[in-house]
Amino acid sequence: MVLKPQKRISNKALTVWRISGVIKSVIGWSITATALFILPIFDVPFWVSIVLIVLGVIFPCLHIFIFPSLKWRSWRYEVREEEIELEEGIFIKTRTLVPMIRVQHVDTNQGPILRKFKLASVVVHTAATAHEIPALEEDEAEELRFFISRLARVAEEDV
Incomplete structure (x- = not known):
């Protein structure tokens, strides 16, 4: 019988990974805001802006709340x-x-x-x-x- 590893990393990792998620989100929002500002100049369809806004909401939720917990549980x-x-x-x-x-x-x-x-x-x-x-x-x-x-x-x- 092969035993799985038992030791876990610190639960403080959750906080560290959430802070990293916030930093990534701020960078992502900055890029998204710049893109939303530039898109009308190039006559890009409106749906592209909607997709960027939706992604700008979904990705931070994943990287701040969901992925850190899943990552910590699996390590x-x-x-x-x-x-x-x-x-x-x-x-x-x-x-x-x-x-x-x-x-x-x-x-x-x-x-x-x-x-x-x-x-x-x-x-x-x-x-x-x-x-x-x-x-x-x-x-x-x-x-x-x-x-x-x-x-x-x-x-x-x-x-």
């Missing part, structure tokens, strides 16, 4: 001696196994919004790609970074 991770397992995805579930032997280095990232909420993301680098565990409590992220680094060294020594 899971587990760090084991041999691998790191990540599970994410709202509509398409992705489960990723990163063998410890492939881990080259581990970083923590913290932008201004994450810093405000005392969160950080852990990024696990392999030769081919990078895998992120988003929005962990700062202390948990640091502990996880050291733990993965230590396990990766042990896995490398065993080879």
